[in-house]
Amino acid sequence: MSRRWWGTLVSVVVTTLSVITMSSLGAGVLLGLSREDRALPCDRVPGTPEPFEGNRHIPYEGAPHEAYRTMPPTSGPHSPRVVVPGIYRDPVPEELQVHVLEHGHVLVQYAPDVSADDVRALERLGRRHPRDTVVAPYPALGHGIGLTGWQRLHRLDTLDEQAVEEFISRVAGRYDHGWQDGATDCLEP
Missing domain, CATH: 3.40.30 (Glutaredoxin)
Incomplete structure (x- = not known):
């Protein structure tokens, strides 16, 4: 395998993991915003x-x-x-x-x-x-x-x-x- 191919593969993996991580964080924030924190009665x-x-x-x-x-x-x-x-x-x-x-x-x-x-x-x-x-x-x-x-x-x-x-x-x-x-x-x- 050439270095170029390895570089491309690593770039794709890192980009994919980054997108997944950021999407998870974004979903967590949106879910947190939609959940209303209210004080106990x-x-x-x-x-x-x-x-x-x-x-x-x-x-x-x-x-x-x-x-x-x-x-x-x-x-x-x-x-x-x-x-x-x-x-x-x-x-x-x-x-x-x-x-x-x-x-x-x-x-x-x-x-x-x-x-x-x-x-x-x-x-x-x-x-x-x-x-x-x-x-x-x-x-x-x-x-x-x-x-x-x-x-x-x-x-x-x-x-x-x-x-x-x-x-x-x-x-x-x-x-x-x-x-x-x-x-x-x-x-x-």
């Missing part, structure tokens, strides 16, 4: 809906502001800084917690009475959702586990891994500087 979102407490930035951490109405906070005045999702061994200040929520993330926080084994389980759950979750201690909680999303709160007396997984999966991303994909605060009008 409120009765399928875990936790309790909480009233909007504002979303203004305070000038610096520790600046005076209105007290939060929920423990942990679910909205309200917050720091202009934000922490990235991940596992934290130190408490995250409340003003940073709220900014994390404003970006659509979920906080999984635990009180001092939560066992080391349960903390490891919470961290493992957080690692399953590395873009969506902040896991941290929260001594002010006093007891148990607090799960928060923007205007959403779920408290657990003891670890329920399924409930934590469900909260993260269903609440993360519902809000990101505004309600996403038809989500609402789920408060009765």
Whole structure:
């Protein structure tokens, strides 16, 4: 076989594979556009809906502001800084917690009475959702586990891994500087 023939064959194969690949990607995009991503109905979102407490930035951490109405906070005045999702061994200040929520993330926080084994389980759950979750201690909680999303709160007396997984999966991303994909605060009008 001549080099010319091999060159032609390789060109045809590469072109064919390229067309197939691009066609597959295009079909995937079109199918994605035709599929309407909608938020879960409120009765399928875990936790309790909480009233909007504002979303203004305070000038610096520790600046005076209105007290939060929920423990942990679910909205309200917050720091202009934000922490990235991940596992934290130190408490995250409340003003940073709220900014994390404003970006659509979920906080999984635990009180001092939560066992080391349960903390490891919470961290493992957080690692399953590395873009969506902040896991941290929260001594002010006093007891148990607090799960928060923007205007959403779920408290657990003891670890329920399924409930934590469900909260993260269903609440993360519902809000990101505004309600996403038809989500609402789920408060009765």
